Amino acid sequence: xxxxIVITAALAGGYVLKKHNPNVPYTPQELISKAKKAxxxxxxxxxxxxxxxxxxxxxxxxxxxxxxVQGIREETSLLLNLSTGVSLKSTLEERKRPIEYHSPDxxxxxxxxxxxxxxxxxxxxxxxxKTYYNPYNATIEFGTLMKEKQxxxxxxxxALSHVHNILFFIKHYDFLLPPLHFSMVFGVAGGVIFxxxxxxxxxxxxxxxxxxxxxxxxxxxxxxxxxxxxxxGHIRVGLEDNIYLxxxxxxxxxxxxxQVEKAVQIARILGREPATPDEARKILNLPTKx
Numbered sequence: 627x628x629x630x631i632v633i634t635a636a637l638a639g640g641y642v643l644k645k646h647n648p649n650v651p652y653t654p655q656e657l658i659s660k661a662k663k664a665x666x667x668x669x670x671x672x673x674x675x676x677x678x679x680x681x682x683x684x685x686x687x688x689x690x691x692x693x694x695v696q697g698i699r700e701e702t703s704l705l706l707n708l709s710t711g712v713s714l715k716s717t718l719e720e721r722k723r724p725i726e727y728h729s730p731d732x733x734x735x736x737x738x739x740x741x742x743x744x745x746x747x748x749x750x751x752x753x754x755x756k757t758y759y760n761p762y763n764a765t766i767e768f769g770t771l772m773k774e775k776q777x778x779x780x781x782x783x784x785a786l787s788h789v790h791n792i793l794f795f796i797k798h799y800d801f802l803l804p805p806l807h808f809s810m811v812f813g814v815a816g817g818v819i820f821x822x823x824x825x826x827x828x829x830x831x832x833x834x835x836x837x838x839x840x841x842x843x844x845x846x847x848x849x850x851x852x853x854x855x856x857x858x859g860h861i862r863v864g865l866e867d868n869i870y871l872x873x874x875x876x877x878x879x880x881x882x883x884x885q886v887e888k889a890v891q892i893a894r895i896l897g898r899e900p901a902t903p904d905e906a907r908k909i910l911n912l913p914t915k916x
Contacts, residue, residue, distance in 0.1 A: 632860040634671040635664035639866030640713035647869040658697035663883035670906035684713035686723035707732040735779035741816030769801040784817035813843030
């Protein structure tokens with residue numbers, strides 16, 4: 627299994643819209659279609675944010691969630707990972723709905739509040755100055771619900787301090803069951819940039835026996851994928867994080883699945899093969915559903 631790599635396709639996040647890339651899925655059927663193509667390309671996991679079909683606005687509307695979840699489960703064998711991030715404007719109650727209404731294989735769990743901004747790195751212009759609100763009590767509440775429902779937390783860490791928060795929770799609370807699974811996110815303004823020192827610090831900070839995946843935003847997408855494959859991690863790609871298949875040439879992604887194909891190529895250069903959903907379940911130590 628050490629030669630296997632779990633590739634996750636993040637189909638649509640809380641920000642990117644069709645005006646940025648027309649292939650961003652909005653409707654449940656679009657999400658289902660993109661999920662099927664991602665599976666055929668080599669993904670084992672699909673990470674899902676739900677959207678209002680007409681506007682693309684992030685939503686946790688029960689009807690929309692149910693249609694998308696049912697379709698992905700019926701038409702694919704993918705492991706289902708639902709976002710509890712939803713959007714920076716969503717309330718905590720709205721953000722909890724995906725794990726209240728459903729029991730996915732996995733769900734994102736955020737262990738720290740942070741600046742979450744969009745900036746122009748060339749001239750310093752601050753395009754969007756937001757806060758991603760993740761108080762300790764919310765992490766404990768969401769994590770406890772995940773434990774009760776046997777949902778594997780995907781611990782999204784945008785900074786090394788978020789790993790330290792997880793270590794605090796492990797010491798004083800019992801909602802996190804080892805071995806843990808981490809996402810190390812690079813490239814968000816307010817989080818961390820990508821370089822070897824920071825990646826190494828993340829790897830050495832997480833508990834022994836944990837699994838992890840690298841997530842690179844924008845131009846960091848494929849460099850992070852390459853480093854993750856090289857150093858024993860797993861890969862997430864997709865339109866949530868990156869709208870381009872080729873960032874330098876500004877070639878737009880056709881819908882996450884082509885980024886999965888590129889991730890497979892990267893993995894194979896490093897001597898690793900994409901895991902199937904069944905293999906990914908074992909690698910990520912997912913709980914057996916009752």
